[in-house]
Amino acid sequence: MDVFENPDAVAAALGAAGYLTDHEIAQVVFLADRLDKPILTEGPAGVGKTALALAIAEATGRRLVRLQCYEGLDESKALYEWNYHKQLLRLQSDEGKDWDDLEAGIFTESFLLSRPLVEAIRSEEPVVLLIDEVDRVEVETEALLLEVLDTFQVTIPELGTIEASTQPIVVLTSNNTRELSEALKRRCLYLHIDYPTVEREKEILRTRIPDLDESTAHRIAEVVATIRDAGLRKPPSVGESLDWARALIALGLDVDAGSTVGTLNVLLKHQSDIDAVAAGFTPVDDR
Amino acid sequence: MIKRLAEFAEELRAAGLPVSMVEVLDAAEATRHADLRTADRLRVALAATMIKSDRHREAFDRIFDVYFVLDGSGTGPAGDEAASDLAAAVADTLHRDDRDRLLELIREAVERFGRLGAGSHGGDNFYAYRVIRRLDPEEIRKMLLEAASATGDRFDAQIARSRVERLIRVLRKEVRREILRRVADTRGREAAMRSVDVSLIEDLDLQHATRAEIDAIQRAVGPLARKLATRLSQRRRHGRRGRLDVRRTIRRSLGYGGVLIDPRFRSPRVAKPQIVLLCDTSGSMATFSRFTMQLAHAIASELASVRSFVFVEGIDEVTGLFSPRNNFADSVARIATEADVVRADGHSDYGRSFDEFVERYLEAVTPRTTVIVTGDARSNYRAPSDEAFRSIAERARAVFWLNPEPERFWNTGDSIVSAYAPWCDRVDEVRSLRQLKRFIERAALPGPGERGSHRMGRPA
Numbered sequence: 001m002d003v004f005e006n007p008d009a010v011a012a013a014l015g016a017a018g019y020l021t022d023h024e025i026a027q028v029v030f031l032a033d034r035l036d037k038p039i040l041t042e043g044p045a046g047v048g049k050t051a052l053a054l055a056i057a058e059a060t061g062r063r064l065v066r067l068q069c070y071e072g073l074d075e076s077k078a079l080y081e082w083n084y085h086k087q088l089l090r091l092q093s094d095e096g097k098d099w100d101d102l103e104a105g106i107f108t109e110s111f112l113l114s115r116p117l118v119e120a121i122r123s124e125e126p127v128v129l130l131i132d133e134v135d136r137v138e139v140e141t142e143a144l145l146l147e148v149l150d151t152f153q154v155t156i157p158e159l160g161t162i163e164a165s166t167q168p169i170v171v172l173t174s175n176n177t178r179e180l181s182e183a184l185k186r187r188c189l190y191l192h193i194d195y196p197t198v199e200r201e202k203e204i205l206r207t208r209i210p211d212l213d214e215s216t217a218h219r220i221a222e223v224v225a226t227i228r229d230a231g232l233r234k235p236p237s238v239g240e241s242l243d244w245a246r247a248l249i250a251l252g253l254d255v256d257a258g259s260t261v262g263t264l265n266v267l268l269k270h271q272s273d274i275d276a277v278a279a280g281f282t283p284v285d286d287r
Numbered sequence: 288m289i290k291r292l293a294e295f296a297e298e299l300r301a302a303g304l305p306v307s308m309v310e311v312l313d314a315a316e317a318t319r320h321a322d323l324r325t326a327d328r329l330r331v332a333l334a335a336t337m338i339k340s341d342r343h344r345e346a347f348d349r350i351f352d353v354y355f356v357l358d359g360s361g362t363g364p365a366g367d368e369a370a371s372d373l374a375a376a377v378a379d380t381l382h383r384d385d386r387d388r389l390l391e392l393i394r395e396a397v398e399r400f401g402r403l404g405a406g407s408h409g410g411d412n413f414y415a416y417r418v419i420r421r422l423d424p425e426e427i428r429k430m431l432l433e434a435a436s437a438t439g440d441r442f443d444a445q446i447a448r449s450r451v452e453r454l455i456r457v458l459r460k461e462v463r464r465e466i467l468r469r470v471a472d473t474r475g476r477e478a479a480m481r482s483v484d485v486s487l488i489e490d491l492d493l494q495h496a497t498r499a500e501i502d503a504i505q506r507a508v509g510p511l512a513r514k515l516a517t518r519l520s521q522r523r524r525h526g527r528r529g530r531l532d533v534r535r536t537i538r539r540s541l542g543y544g545g546v547l548i549d550p551r552f553r554s555p556r557v558a559k560p561q562i563v564l565l566c567d568t569s570g571s572m573a574t575f576s577r578f579t580m581q582l583a584h585a586i587a588s589e590l591a592s593v594r595s596f597v598f599v600e601g602i603d604e605v606t607g608l609f610s611p612r613n614n615f616a617d618s619v620a621r622i623a624t625e626a627d628v629v630r631a632d633g634h635s636d637y638g639r640s641f642d643e644f645v646e647r648y649l650e651a652v653t654p655r656t657t658v659i660v661t662g663d664a665r666s667n668y669r670a671p672s673d674e675a676f677r678s679i680a681e682r683a684r685a686v687f688w689l690n691p692e693p694e695r696f697w698n699t700g701d702s703i704v705s706a707y708a709p710w711c712d713r714v715d716e717v718r719s720l721r722q723l724k725r726f727i728e729r730a731a732l733p734g735p736g737e738r739g740s741h742r743m744g745r746p747a
Contacts, residue, residue, distance in 0.1 A: 006322065027321065027331045034320040035313065042341060084541040091544065176341075178510055185339035186309055192341040198450075226449035231616070257442035281442050 003033050003060055003169070019048070019055030020204050028191040029056065038149050038170035040134075040188035045175050046237020047193045053130040053171035060169070063123070066130045067116035069137045078144055079154060080118045083111045107158035117148050118162065126166035134184075135174040142184050149187045196238065198225050204238060205245050212245055219255045220245050227267065227277055236267040243267075257281050289315050292333075295354050299337065302346050310337050326355060342507065352464050353471050377458070378427045389458070393465045428455045505581050505615075507720055512585030515727045519560040519657055529553035561592040561655050563683075565644070567662030568628065569599040569635040575691040575718075577619065579661040582723075584615050594651050597622060598640035600630040604648065635665060637703070638672030645675045652682045660711075661689045664697070664704045671706040680710035687730055689717040 004010045010033075011026040021029070029052075032039045041049040057064040067078060087106040094102060114122055120129040131145065148154060152164035172188060174180060196204060201221040205212055212220075220241065228235040236244070244266045253259035261278045268274045296311045314336040321332040330351055338347045380388045431451040436444045535551035543549070564583045568576040576597075587593045587609040594606045603626045608618045630639065652658060658679060680686045690697065690704060694716045697704040708714045715726045 007328070023327065024331050027328060028335045031317050031320060031332060031335060035316055037313070040339070082542070084538075088541055088544065176510060178514055179340075182305070182307075182339075186307055188339075189313075189335040190339045191335060192344065198453075222446050222450060225453070226446045229449050229452065257440060260442065280445060 004030050006030065013059035014052075014055045015207075017055040017058035018207060019051060019059075020200060020207055022196075022200060025052065025191065025193065028189055032189050033169065035189070036152075036167055038172055038188045039191055040172045040174065040180070040185065041191045041193055042174045042176050043193040044195065044235070044237070046239045047195055048238055049173040049193055050130065050132055052193070053128060053132075053173070056169055056171065057128040057130075060126075060128065062169070063125060063127045064130060065116050065120040065123070065127050065168075066132060069131065069133050069135075071136055071138065073137050073141055075144055077115055078117050078141075079115055080156060081113045081115065082107070082158075083113050087111050109159070112156070112159070117145070118154050120168045120170075121148065121152060121154055121162055121164040123166065123168070127168045129168045129170045131170065131172045133175060134172045135177045135180060139181055142181050146183055146187065149184070195225075195228055195235070198222055201225070201238065201241065205242065208242055209245055209249070212249065216248075216255065217245070220248070223255060223260060224267070230277060230280065232268065232273040232276065233270050234268070234273060240267050288318060292318070295333075295350070296337065298350055298354065299347065302350060304338065304343050304346060306337050310339075313337075329355060342503075349467070352467050375430070378430050390461060390465075393458075393461050427458065428452075431455075504578065504720060508578070508581050509585050511720070511723060511727060512582055513589050515730070516560070516586055516589035518727055518730055519562065560590060560657060561653065562586060562590060562594070563651050563656055563658045564593065564595045565602070565640075565658065565660045565662075566595070566597050567599070567635060567637075567660075568597045568622070568626070569633075576661070579689070580609075580619055580622065581615065582661075584609050584618060594648075596644065596648065597626050597628055598637075598644075599628040600633060600636045600639060601628050602640040602643045602648075603627045634667045635662075636669045637662070637664060637666040637707075638670040638675070641675040641679065642672050645678055649679070649682070652679055654682065654684055656683045658683045658686045659689065660686070660707075661691070661717075663690055663692045663702065664688075664707065665701050666703055668701045671703045673706045673710070676707050677710050686711045687726070688714040689723075689726065690714060691718045692716070693718065 004013065007023065007027040007030040010030045011021045011023075014021050014026070014029070028039060031037075041052060043049060053066075054064060056062075090106055090111075091102060094105070112118070116129070120127050134142070134145070149170065152167065153161050155161045195201075198218070198221045201224065202214075202217045205217040205220060206214065209217075224236055224241040224244070244263060247263055247266045248255065248259065251259075251263070253263070261281055264274045264277055268277065292311055292315055296306045296314075299306045314333050317332040317336045318329065322328050330348070333351065334344065334347055338344055377389065377392050380392060428451060431454065432448055434447075436448070529552050532551045532553045536547055536549070539549045539551055540547045564579075564586070566576055566579045566583060568580075580597075583593070583595045587595065587606075593609070594604065595609050596602050596604050596606075605618075605622050605626055608621050608625070630636070688704075688707065688711045692702070696702065704714060713726070713730065715722070717723050717726055
């Protein structure tokens with residue numbers, strides 16, 4: 001389907017939804033739209049992989065259907081489940097009827113409980129389907145996704161195959177905690193999102209926090225980039241740098257050594273990281 | 288275009304990147320939609336369709352540069368600046384973050400300093416070397432750092448330094464790309480392809496890796512350690528089922544009119560794996576042991592019950608140093624200075640190390656423990672003390688040995704792999720990430736009933 005005119009239109013639309021793209025993100029989203037393929041985004045936590053899906057939904061005015069993956073996810077949570085209670089009621093109210101009628105009666109769409117994947121496919125309106133943190137499910141469970149990703153259809157033994165009436169835009173995210181299967185990767189366009197450059201982070205800060213002036217935003221972005229270079233256990237994410245900027249504004253602080261060290265706990269979530277960065281920033285004679 | 292793409296895919300595969308037929312077709316389809324007037328757009332379109340892992344991106348970029356970015360190397364006006372002025376000019380553009388001007392300057396430099404005769408066979412690396420020396424990133428780095436350090440207090444200086452490092456990274460990459468392009472221009476695509484270094488980190492020899500490569504390897508180790516941790520906590524799939532799950536059984540029965548026809552069972556509680564790691568940190572293992580310690584550190588942050596030991600001549604426990612609260616670099620530094628592993632002359636002594644382990648730490652090994660030994664089993668012709676190793680192995684649930692030496696060198700010279708192998712569940716050659724991955728995929732724990740019984744050396 002052709003939702004977007006060209007990559008620049010993608011960038012403009014996502015930008016209006018508050019998501020700042022770079023040329024790579026914009027182009028991959030554009031290609032996904034043209035080739036009708038899912039996007040698999042990978043990268044460190046907190047660089048805006050999930051936010052990308054939210055922004056696409058907002059930019060296209062589509063509903064977002066979200067499947068949060070976790071260990072132990074199975075088809076009754078991802079695809080569909082039969083509504084046993086309702087089936088039971090129906091059987092009891094229909095007592096005395098012919099077996100064939102009964103069987104045909106209770107395995108119809110009205111007894112089907114849609115879970116996110118089936119919901120995305122059955123939707124009358126086109127949707128954006130977000131399959132979040134797909135690396136959390138076991139390799140075997142990944143196979144559940146393949147039919148959906150491949151042909152946008154789901155086969156239910158009792159019902160037959162449900163095909164998507166409208167083409168969903170599918171975004172998968174992975175924090176790269178394990179290698180995804182080749183079968184899954186082959187079906188997707190791959191997009192690696194890394195920490196933004198200083199320039200881009202500055203723009204992100206400015207878009208999300210309008211009352212931040214340009215020079216402060218630049219300085220915050222540079223400090224965050226410096227901290228990310230320090231080889232920490234968990235470098236600050238974009239979300240955390242946004243929080244930090246808000247914290248600095250709320251406290252009315254300038255960005256200098258003192259205020260940074262004092263507010264590091266907004267940026268970093270491990271005590272060893274905080275200690276390491278604080279030690280690097282404090283002048284020797286102050287310690 | 289299709290033909291060109293197929294050739295390109297062939298080139299990628301030759302470098303070890305897995306590119307399937309479907310992906311080539313996708314790439315072809317993508318090129319129909321992408322605006323191909325700029326090389327960057329084409330690069331993104333092909334990367335998104337053909338490369339499915341960030342680790343492969345660098346190799347992809349290099350091959351792409353040779354294959355598609357041959358044209359348009361505009362020979363800039365030959366300036367008459369001296370080399371030092373050029374470096375200053377580059378530093379200045381870097382400082383102002385002016386990418387276009389930077390590219391121009393690099394192009395100029397390559398043109399001027401790297402002129403190579405069509406017939407010269409000096410090797411492309413030499414060519415690169417000449418340019419890089421003139422356009423010395425180190426020199427520029429120093430220049431920028433100096434300027435950076437002069438600004439403001441320590442905080443500002445650190446931020447400025449970090450900016451310089453980022454800029455230098457860009458510079459190095461651009462210089463390398465430009466050189467590649469010149470080589471391709473003057474010598475043809477094939478010569479350029481030969482000079483491209485596209486080795487993947489999966490295939491790097493862990494014992495001879497450079498610092499930068501080790502950093503890349505370390506980033507890849509985290510996910511692998513996590514995988515190993517989950518592998519070791521898995522029971523065999525067809526193991527015993529747990530107790531009846533009343534709630535789920537009744538829930539299922541609703542589908543059958545309340546008849547309890549389909550009993551459900553709780554899955555058995557997954558046992559928390561305990562791991563004991565024994566790492567040889569002797570001189571012959573220098574690079575490799577850094578890697579195994581990285582692995583140990585990564586596993587320790589995944590599992591609570593890991594005890595780590597390092598040995599050379601004697602053995603010492605370093606579990607505390609690997610706690611997830613500690614930074615990895617600090618841990619390594621402290622192990623080097625604090626671990627008490629030298630007894631007489633500091634040469635490896637596997638026998639003595641195992642003896643000491645049995646003496647001091649044997650309680651660490653229980654029937655739930657998996658023991659992982661990393662080392663080349665080169666014991667300088669000292670007594671192997673396989674009895675001590677056997678008593679460790681007999682107490683443990685499983686014993687795995689990772690040997691960084693090629694298998695054909697095992698049991699040659701002072702290597703005594705065969706003295707220990709009978710008591711191990713697996714002895715694997717692990718000298719690259721790919722082999723480590725394979726080890727993890729195959730490292731299945733024996734079930735509770737068959738513990739140790741399949742070890743070859745066990746007397747009946």
